[in-house]
Amino acid sequence: MSRRTRKPAAGPGPSRPTVSVCRGCCCGTPKIPGVDHAGQLAQLRQSLDGIATVRAVECLDACEHGNVMVVQPSAEGRDAGGRPVWLGLVNDPQAVADIAVWAGEGGPGLAEVPEILDLYTFKPSRRIQGGLKG
Helix, strand or coil: CCCCCCCCCCCCCCCCCEEEEECCCCCCCCCCCCCCHHHHHHHHHHHCCCCCEEEEECCCCCHHHCCCEEEECCHHHHHCCCCCEEECCCCCHHHHHHHHHHHHCCCCCCCCCCHHHHHCEECCCHHHHHCCCC
16 A cells, blocks of 8 residues: 555636736846836736736746736636637737727637637647746
């Protein structure tokens, strides 16, 4: 009989979508000029208060796409097939507004990605994807 303890089973996941906003080495800094970085974060937090979790995270290692945001599904969204959606070059207030509306409607798995956000989506490498912890 093994004496190793088992890891506890993963929980059901977050009850609402999560918007992770990169604020590492490039995103959210003067390296990307002409953007109100603090305003982006404030806009998302205000728009999604009580609807989705908005968090600033360290470098997501996709600097060539700065400013980067990742919209992660809620538990219900994941059960419906939703997966994290990576958005890059989010340097326009209207893009932030579009992300907020989509996340507010349920995000991945529960609401279709607005066509305009197709301009911002990208698929990072598996190595980079693995670095984002929910």
